[in-house]
Every structure is written in structure tokens, then in C-alpha cells.
Amino acid sequence: MSDNQSRTHSVEEMRFRLLIDAVVDYTIYMIDPDGIITSWNAGAKRFKGYEEAEILGQHFSRFYTEEDRLAGLPQRALDTAIGEGRFEGEGWRVRKDGTHFWSHVVIDPIIDPSGKLLGFAKITRDLTDRKMAEETLKQSEQQFRLLVQSVTDYAIYTLSPDGRVTNWNLGAQRIKGYRPEEIIGQHFSLFYTPEDRAAGEPQRALEIATREKRFENKAWRVRKDGTRFMAHVVVDPIWGETGTLLGFAKITRDITEATQAQQALEQTREALFQAQKMQAIGQLSGGIAHDFNNLLTVILGNLEIVRKRVGDDPKVTRLLDNATQGAMRGVSLTQRMLAFARRQELKSESVDLPGLVQGITGLLRSSLGPSVTLETRYAPGLVPVMADLNQLELAVLNLATNARDAMPKGGKIVISAKTGDAHDQSTLHLASGDYVCLSVSDSGEGMDAATLASAKDPFFTTKGIGKGTGLGLSMVHGFIEQLGGRFILKSQKDVGTTAELWIPAATAASVAKPVIESAQPPPVEQLCVLVVDDDSLVLTSTVLLLEDLGHRVISATSGAQALEQFDNEQHIDLLITDMAMPKMNGAQLAQAIRFFKPGLPIILATGYAERLEGFAAKLPRLSKPFTQLNLVEVIALAMK
Structure with missing residues (x-):
């Protein structure tokens, strides 16, 4: 090698060393074939904490x-680098101060042209922050998975884009009945x-969830065993970072x-509303019936007096009879209204049902006509009932x-x-x-169903205008309820209707009273009568x-004016006094006079039938509207 080549090589080597020393984000150093450190850059010093003088000549396994x-990992890394031409891996390493950091390591063997191993080039990168983030994410995922799996009150699971179950928590298993191995891979439409x-x-x-x-x-959803349950369902799409539906x-x-529970509450509210509505209508009907009875009392009383005074003119008699019949229709209507309002005076007695129907x-x-067949059926051993014979x-x-x-x-x-049993009594909530x-x-x-629900309401009728008052069934309902029983109406379209009257049975001490026409009472001697209304x-x-x-x-x-008359x-x-009067009613007036x-x-x-207590409850009653004969009878009773 010439002097120029040597100088050029030295310059390049110096530049290369300067380059490596300038790198501070990577640990770059050399080790010989035995693993002894032979070079050390600034990045190695920053990451591992050793000065070059401290670490050169030391074995790299100390990291x-x-x-x-x-476990022999240092030598295994070198052997892998020799055998495979490169080693790459991640693991915990140790700094000079004993702290650990997570490193990404690359080891490359250095071989000369003749194939001789000169040593190894080792590059290490500190990935502790990334590792900690991954560990945190992993821990979070594990905790989330544990949380989801621990939830038993909710079915929480995921679906593939085409709707197949991909995981399954304990809540899903409890609610729907499937174990994970039974349901994962199945389409969720199974539920x-x-x-x-x-x-x-x-x-x-x-x-909808996607859009x-x-x-x-x-x-409603279906469990594994086929039973149904009402479900609240939420479906959320899972999107990837690129917008792909996962x-x-x-x-x-x-x-x-x-x-x-909500349905029961709604039914209770509806029942309360219905009860309040019926109570209000009942009070209204009772009040109207009371006023009607006053009017009918006037009309019928005056018709009686007129009849006595007009003589035997047939034309006038016919007019009076027609007016009387019209008034009696009004009486029948007020009786129905009072029965619905449960304010009708009832005379309960022991009644034999077969005998009543036979009568x-x-x-x-x-009244039924030739096209209707009437059939009667009575259970053996049927006991009498306690009821008002005429009203029943x-x-x-x-x-x-x-x-x-x-x-x-x-x-x-x-x-x-038939005789009711314990199950009937419990179902109908009877006393x-x-x-x-x-x-x-x-x-x-x-x-x-809609017609049946309204059938017992007052003034409801399906017979058309002028063909019914709509008080028939409501009258029956009010009458039976006043007896302490129940009126049950069952019906099915195109099949028929059954009306059931559940009536309290007569006790053993009750005796059926035969209906005997009473003779007209003898006239009472002239009296001084105080009338209050x-x-x-x-x-x-x-x-x-x-x-x-x-x-x-x-x-x-008024009651006050009546008391003045005694002075x-x-x-x-x-004394004949109206019961319903303002300030002082008839019972209060009677109580005052008693002293x-x-x-x-x-x-x-x-x-109508007020509930009276004490002294007033024992007084004779005169029901409106009344006739002159009714007056004669009640006066005779009172003057005994």
C-alpha cells in the first residue's frame, strides 16, 4: 500500500470513527471473537453509563x-450471529447503576476476506418507553378482558363483519345459555x-349500526333452551385505522x-284511572238519578191527583196513562243508574237460583222468541245466594x-x-x-277485545242510536259489586259470550222469604204531618x-226551618224529611229532633240508598219516586 493510500485509509477510518461517536441514540461498539469490548461510542456511554476507559476490555455479558x-444468552447470541450471519432480538439489559432498560439488539459478525472471524459489531437501541407503553396496553387489555369476562348481568361479545360471533363473555353464557365453544363461529341471528x-x-x-x-x-330474543326474554340491545361498529369495518x-x-314490572305498573295505573273514572261517573250518575227521582216524584204524584179529579173521561185517562208510562220508564232508567252507581237500596235475602230462573x-x-233455545244447567248441591230477588x-x-x-x-x-272453589275465589280476588x-x-x-273492554262502561252500546241506553251491563256490574260479588264478562268474536255473576252464598242461618203480596194497609187517622224537602x-x-x-x-x-216549626x-x-239536603240533611235533622x-x-x-248509622239507620225509608199508596204504607209502618 502506498503512502497516499495509507493516508486516505486513515482519513476514512477517522471519519467513520467520528461518525459513530457522533451517534447518541444508538449504542454502537465492537467486541472481539471472545466477547471482549474493543470500542465504545458516545451513544453507548449515554445508554449504559460506562466511560470508555471503564468498559474497554470487559466482557459484553455484563450488560x-x-x-x-x-441461561447462557450472551454466548447464544454470538453463536447465532456466526451461524446465521446475524442476531437480532429484544430483552432487558443492565446499566452501570443497576437499572434495567428494554433494548433492541443487533449483532453482526466481522469476517476478513480470508474468512477469519475478527469480532462482532453490536448495535443496541433503548426501547424502554415503547416497551412500557406496550406493557401498559397489554395490562389494560388484560384488565379490560377480565372486566368483560367478569360481567354477568350483560351479554358482551363481538361479531365479525358478516355477523358471526368471535368472542363470548360469562354474561352472554348466563343470559343466552350457550358455552363459548358452542356459539363462537355461529351467526348471531340464532338469538x-x-x-x-x-x-x-x-x-x-x-x-343501521354501520350506517x-x-x-x-x-x-324478544331466544335462549338456547328455546325460551324467550325481552332484551335491550346495543350494536356498535368497530372500525380500523384505515376505515375498514373490523x-x-x-x-x-x-x-x-x-x-x-313496568307493564304491571302500567296496568295498575290503568286500573286506578279506570276506577277513578268509574267512581266519577258513578257519582255523576247517582247525582243525576237523585235529581231525576225528585222530578219523577213530582210528575207521578201530580198525575195521581189529577187522575182522581178528572173523572172517567176515557180520552183524558188515556193521556194520563201514557204520561204515567213515560214517567215509569224514567223510574226504570234511574234504577239502572243507581244500580251502576251502587247507590240502590237492596233488600238482601236468601234466593234459590233454580227457583228464581224457573219463576x-x-x-x-x-221475550227470546222462537229462534232462540233456552237451556238450564245446575250443579248438584247448589246452595242459595244472598241477593235482592227483584234486582237479580x-x-x-x-x-x-x-x-x-x-x-x-x-x-x-x-x-x-255452580259453586265456586278456592281457586276461583283467589283468581277473582273475592273476599x-x-x-x-x-x-x-x-x-x-x-x-x-276493544268492545269487550268497554262493554261494562256506562252508556256504551253497540245496538245503535235509540236501541239501547248502554246501562244494562253497567247496572248488572254495579248491582253485583254492591252485593259483594263480581261480574265477569268473557267473549270471543264469532264464538259467543258468557256473563258470570259471582254472588255470595247464603249462610246456614239465612231463610228464604217467600214473596207474598201484602194487602193494602188500613187508612191511618188524620195526622199533623211536617214535610221537609x-x-x-x-x-x-x-x-x-x-x-x-x-x-x-x-x-x-230546610232543617233549620223545620226546627222552627216545632216552636x-x-x-x-x-215528620217526613228528605235525606239529601244542604247544611243539615235528614239524618241530622232526625237526630236533633230526637233530643x-x-x-x-x-x-x-x-x-238512593245512603249508608246510615245509629238512630237514623232504624228509621222507615220512603224511596223516591213514590206513589200515594207508598205514602199510605210507610205512614202505617211508622205509626205502629
Whole structure:
């Protein structure tokens, strides 16, 4: 080699050394074939902490951890570099101060042209920050995976882009019943109901999630055992960094119990609303019926007096009869309204149901017509019931008439009765005691669900304008409820309707009272009668009826005015007072009079059945509207 070549080589070597020494982000040094360090750059000094003078001549294995040295990793790295022409790997290394750092290591063998191994070039890069970030990410992923797997109240799993299950947590296993090995790889549409699959719901969910970045709904899903549950479902798409759809994250929660609880709450609210509505309508109907009864009392009373005074003119008599019939229709209507409002005065007695039906069979057959067949069925050992005989007859006639109207082409009506059992009582929430079920069934048109739901509402009718009051079933309902029983209506469109009356059974001590027509009571001697009513028309009518009977009558329009009359008139023989009056009602007036005239006969006139207690509950009642004969009867009873 010439002097010029030598100088050139020396210059290049110096430049190369300067270049390597200038690198501070990489550890670059040389080791001989035995692993002894022969060179050291600035990067090696910065990373590992050794000065060049401290480390030259030392074995490179001192940078390895004790565990790696004992495992022979330093020599294995050199052997790999020789055998494969290069070694590359990552691992923990040790600085001078004993701290560890994560390094990326490359070892290349240095071989001269003759093939002799001169040593190794070793480059090390500190990747501790990256390693720690990876460890943190790994730990986070492990914790997240552990968290997801630990959740048992939610089904959390992922889907491939085409909808196949790719993982499965414990919540999914608990809620849906599948183990991971059974479900991973299956299409998630397996959880949908057959009708939802047929409607394309699974694919629609993925399409909406992809398009709108989220899908959420509530619907029925199917478990492994085939049972259904109400699920709240959320589907989110998973996108890669390049915008590629990687799959979907799916969270499902079983909300069956919550849904049922909500439905129960809604039903309770609806029942409360219905009860409040019916109570309000009942109060309104009762009030209207009371006012109607006052009007009818006036009309019927005056018609009676007119009839007595017009003589025997047939034309006038016909007009009076027609007016009386119209008024009696009003009486029937108010009775229905009071029955619905449960404010009708009931006379409960022991009633034999077969006997009751037998007694009205002739009337039933004539009203049903030839195209309707009537059949009766009674369970053996049937016990009597406690009911108002007349009102129960009216209820049966009403139900039979409705059944007839539901069979315009004819059919069969079955009236049956059976003894209720404990299951019936529990299902219907009846009070303790025994009950008998009297039912009226037809084979008619039946009702759909909407009609059935409104059938017992007052003034609801399907018979058309002018063909029904809409109070028939509501009257039956109010009457049975007032007895302490239940009215159950069952119907199916094009199959028929069954009306069930659950009536309290009569006790062993109850005795059925035969209906005996009472003879007209003998006339009472002339009395001085004080009549009290806040309705001037009713007051006038009552006074006229009493005067027509020969009594001397004093009137008052309030309780306070009535008390004043006792100061003016010392010889009052009888008090007839309206029950419903402002400020002081009839019961309060009777209680006040009792203190200074305890033996005075008192009659309470009422448009509906008020609940009275104590002294007033024992007083004779005069139900509005009343006739002159009713007055004669109640006066005779009071004056005993």
C-alpha cells in the first residue's frame, strides 16, 4: 500500500470513527471473537453509563441480567450471529447503576476476506418507553378482558363483519345459555325469534349500526333452551385505522323482569284511572238519578191527583196513562243508574237460583222468541245466594236479552249455576266466604277485545242510536259489586259470550222469604204531618198527596226551618224529611229532633240508598219516586 493510500485509509477510518461517536441514540461498539469490548461510542456511554476507559476490555455479558447470563444468552447470541450471519432480538439489559432498560439488539459478525472471524459489531437501541407503553396496553387489555369476562348481568361479545360471533363473555353464557365453544363461529341471528329472522331484523340491525354508527332497540330474543326474554340491545361498529369495518361490539341486557314490572305498573295505573273514572261517573250518575227521582216524584204524584179529579173521561185517562208510562220508564232508567252507581237500596235475602230462573222462564221464553233455545244447567248441591230477588231477576232478564240481541239468526242460551272453589275465589280476588257462579252463555256474534273492554262502561252500546241506553251491563256490574260479588264478562268474536255473576252464598242461618203480596194497609187517622224537602216541586207534590189522604200538612224547605216549626206547632204527629239536603240533611235533622221529641215517628225520603248509622239507620225509608199508596204504607209502618 502506498503512502497516499495509507493516508486516505486513515482519513476514512477517522471519519467513520467520528461518525459513530457522533451517534447518541444508538449504542454502537465492537467486541472481539471472545466477547471482549474493543470500542465504545458516545451513544453507548449515554445508554449504559460506562466511560470508555471503564468498559474497554470487559466482557459484553455484563450488560445482561443475571438470569439471562445463567441461561447462557450472551454466548447464544454470538453463536447465532456466526451461524446465521446475524442476531437480532429484544430483552432487558443492565446499566452501570443497576437499572434495567428494554433494548433492541443487533449483532453482526466481522469476517476478513480470508474468512477469519475478527469480532462482532453490536448495535443496541433503548426501547424502554415503547416497551412500557406496550406493557401498559397489554395490562389494560388484560384488565379490560377480565372486566368483560367478569360481567354477568350483560351479554358482551363481538361479531365479525358478516355477523358471526368471535368472542363470548360469562354474561352472554348466563343470559343466552350457550358455552363459548358452542356459539363462537355461529351467526348471531340464532338469538332472534323466527318471525324476526323472516323479517330480516338481524341484517337490518348491522346495516343501521354501520350506517348510523349505532343500533339500539328492545325486542324478544331466544335462549338456547328455546325460551324467550325481552332484551335491550346495543350494536356498535368497530372500525380500523384505515376505515375498514373490523366487526361489531354487541351488548345485550335481559330486561324481562323490568318490562314485566313496568307493564304491571302500567296496568295498575290503568286500573286506578279506570276506577277513578268509574267512581266519577258513578257519582255523576247517582247525582243525576237523585235529581231525576225528585222530578219523577213530582210528575207521578201530580198525575195521581189529577187522575182522581178528572173523572172517567176515557180520552183524558188515556193521556194520563201514557204520561204515567213515560214517567215509569224514567223510574226504570234511574234504577239502572243507581244500580251502576251502587247507590240502590237492596233488600238482601236468601234466593234459590233454580227457583228464581224457573219463576221467570215464561217471561224469558216469550221475550227470546222462537229462534232462540233456552237451556238450564245446575250443579248438584247448589246452595242459595244472598241477593235482592227483584234486582237479580232484572239482571238475568237483562243478560238474556243481550244474548238474544247477539244472535239475530237464532241460537242457544244456557243459564247455569255452580259453586265456586278456592281457586276461583283467589283468581277473582273475592273476599273470604262461599260464592255461587250464575252464568248466562250464548252462541252469538261475540265481541272483539276493544268492545269487550268497554262493554261494562256506562252508556256504551253497540245496538245503535235509540236501541239501547248502554246501562244494562253497567247496572248488572254495579248491582253485583254492591252485593259483594263480581261480574265477569268473557267473549270471543264469532264464538259467543258468557256473563258470570259471582254472588255470595247464603249462610246456614239465612231463610228464604217467600214473596207474598201484602194487602193494602188500613187508612191511618188524620195526622199533623211536617214535610221537609229543599226541592219546592217535590215539597208541593208531597203536601198535595198527603192532603188528598186527609192529613193536615205543615211544610219546611230546610232543617233549620223545620226546627222552627216545632216552636210554632206543638201537635206535630209525624215528620217526613228528605235525606239529601244542604247544611243539615235528614239524618241530622232526625237526630236533633230526637233530643226534645224522642217518640216522634220520622220517615226518611231518599232518592238512593245512603249508608246510615245509629238512630237514623232504624228509621222507615220512603224511596223516591213514590206513589200515594207508598205514602199510605210507610205512614202505617211508622205509626205502629
